[in-house]
Amino acid sequence: MIIDPRLLEPIADRAWPARETAALGGWRLKASDGWSRRINACWPLDEPGRPADEAIDAVEAFYAARGAPACFKLADGAAVPANLAEHLTARGYRPAHETLVMTGATTGDADEAVTLSATPDPAFEAVFLASAAGNAAEARERLDALGRIPAPAFFGRMDIDGQTAALGAAAVEGDWAGIFGMRTLPGHRRKGLARRILGALLDMAEGQGARRAYLQVEADNAPAIALYSGLGFAPAYCYRYWAVGA
Incomplete structure (x- = not known):
């Protein structure tokens, strides 16, 4: 079954609430204590309502005000705008911590x-x-x-x-x-x-x-992937965290 990450990513966002959230157009900014990347990153799920570089500036200011480095969670096929990775790369951001989203039946x-x-x-x-x-x-x-x-x-x-x-x-x-x-x-x-x-x-x-379930597992966690595969879960897409010097 083909899973559209543009459908699933907003659901996953709501399911894992940060202590603090903010919106920049369709970008979702999440901040907590700085440990779990999913609740300490910007999820660019829709148009931010301004040019990409201006939006990145605003994200950096949001996290700087909280004493934290900016981080972006880019899911394959879901990040908006589609060329956001190019803008981040030009500013010194690099991807890391590849994570696999797996889906299966309930x-x-x-x-x-x-x-x-x-x-x-x-x-x-x-x-x-x-x-x-x-x-x-x-x-x-x-x-x-x-x-x-x-x-x-x-x-x-x-x-x-x-x-x-x-x-x-x-x-x-x-x-x-x-x-x-x-x-x-x-x-x-x-x-x-x-x-x-x-x-x-x-x-x-x-x-x-x-009727369907999803979970996230680090792409290099072979034992966990094997466990979930044995229960009928299959890879759907990946996401990575982009940060300066990652």
Whole structure:
């Protein structure tokens, strides 16, 4: 199934809210604490209402006022104007952090071992923060974003021997469900827990009317891509973050 990124990118934008947002015509500026690039970047999804270089100037001023470098999230086939990458390149911006968007059907299975809630419960929050791999500030920023996901949203966790071992979340908008925050603690990997979490989230999303699901995974994360491919997800398009000196 061919997926138009111009349809999916606005949905993905709304599903992962930043602490602060602003609009520059059809460009969406997102700012948080500076860790998660998706909520600390400009998403150029439609015409900015002014020449490209003037729009870039305005974006740079927006982030400079917040003590942050400007960053642009350019999705294949969705960035507006179409030659934006040329303008950014001329100003010293370079692409990095290639990310793959994968899509699949909301075909999952309910699982009694997966606890689902409409908001992150204390156990979910504690394990999400504990899985920070040394960066507690980034984990807190991502957890705050999860808490801002508009309803209907679902947060799933699995407990093993009384301890939460795996997590995941879903955001539903119309026909689409976005999958976020998938985490499995190191001691519980390769046990199929992520597969079960995802299956339960997809089943719940289907019950809310979603027929398709999307997720983002770093392009060099072969194990995660293999997991999602095995569950019927296929690559749809890529995006990259453009920053000076990236």
